[in-house]
Amino acid sequence: MENNATPRISELELMATKIRRNVLDICMQRGGYAGQGVALADIAACLYFDEMRADDNNWYHDRFVLSNGHDAIMTYGALAEQGAYSMEELRSYNADGTKIDQSPIEGQLGFEITAGSLGQGPSQAAGIAYAERLKGTDKRIYCLFSDGELQEGNVWEAAMFAGHQQLSNLVYIIDNNDLQATGATKDVLGVEPVPEKFESFGFAAKRINGNSIAEILTAFEQARNTTDKPFVIVCDTLLFAGVDCIQAVLPNAHYVAKASADWQAGLQELDEKLSRFSANQQ
């Protein structure tokens, strides 16, 4: 991984396109959480290939905590580009007996906690941030969770703790797609206004378009420059953002069965984008 030079936005957009393609390639085998993986590709590109610093072992100095386990597909798509996983092994995602869990257990490469029981990531990330600060390290802790997850009380216990402790090394990233398992978040149990709620718990907050590389990079920079409180980035995203042909058909698919998407059309759309990137670089 080359994290030393700050990539240009176009480089990160290229990376996000590759991640989207990986997500489709993985999910087309047996189905999966493709919509979320595609929607989070821009955040993943910025996080894994720009924001988090490298260590000396071809890994990351900073720490990423995935709370909503089903968004592991985003991490798989990114870590395939990082080199930690091969696409061959990732294609066993969702297969019986696979080591590529849809919602991984702590210890699997790239996954700091056992995610999937929603609401528990923000607390664990806060615990890591508290302990890293106490040790005197400069590690920054990033935790991704979802808007539906905000309905879990544990999230707000964590927010109260992080705000009280002024954990400025902690960044919460919320995938705010207004969708949860059984419908629109605003219909099931509304969570807005999310930034204001976190601000009242002692956070600095910023709402962005989670599919804009430029806005994501700016938000991360603001988080780094905030030295007296934790930071939350509320990322408004759309399922399947960046793969228009599937998004038009499946705009609200929490889970995508193998048979329900035209995966080949999605791959073709992304391959055409990749070709244009290639042409522009020449």
Place this chain on the structure above:
Amino acid sequence: MLLTTEPAIDKAPFDHISFDLCSRRKDVMLMSADLSKYTQIVRVKKELPDQHLDVGMAEQNLISVAAGVSKAGYVPIATTFACYATRRAYDQMLICMGTSPHTNVVIGFTPGIANPARIHHQAAEDLGMIRAIPNATVIDPMDVTDFKQALDVAVDTPGLVYLRGHRGDTPVLLDDSKFKFELGKTYALHTGNDNRNGIGIIATGHATQWALEASGLLQERGIEHSVLHVPTIKPVNEIEVSDYCFAHGQIVTIENHNIVTGLGSLVTEIVSNIGRGPRITRLGIPDVWAPGGTLPYIRSQLALDAPALAKKIEAIGNGE
């Protein structure tokens, strides 16, 4: 290994146990959820403030923040009442700690009926809940010596380690120079002369104190029996337990816990796996809501006071 002198009463065991441990182990992080005063954490808070973290009255956060702390090189000891650690934050214990390779210690204070308040503050089911978590370690120490030594072992044991804690007037029954806590090991505290025709009493935690009180009365009456202390509920040495059971004509288990899923259930499972074992009578909280009040009062209401226990055991010996 039992002290032969009148037992000393330690009025605040966890204060010095925690301070001694944190003084020796700078990687230990003692954690509270607004109950440090009631679990008697005083000196660590005052003299080693970097090693104490209070997350406020939020037990799910206590357990999950502790799990995070463990992932950054510390050994957390999350402390609260047993009912809150287990019932309020069970999923966090199971997921955040139970699936982690890192050491995560949880101490549940005032377990069973060792709380004067009623159902909401008592924890009659905590041992059963935690022993149902794969790879978890569950310890129910009997006195100050056992508690101190078990905690020393706990902080070096990988994964989730759940201990029941003692607070307030706690006896020192075991001789620290002769007793050595080992995970899984069982301890013979009284040995009879004729096991085959006697009753084997198996107890754990606070209830081992109760068993020893009943044992004193039984010895006065010449009732043949022995007493085995089983501090480790999981992973217990099943061979030691089964050998003890099959050496006796009858077995009585005594626990400060619901007789469903606790020590009695554990012993029954071990013996039934072998088959044709002795009769086992499980004494403890008899699957009812326990009353509140002083511990002597609650014990008397549940027939767990020493005279009631001795009477019951004698009756069992007489074939009732």
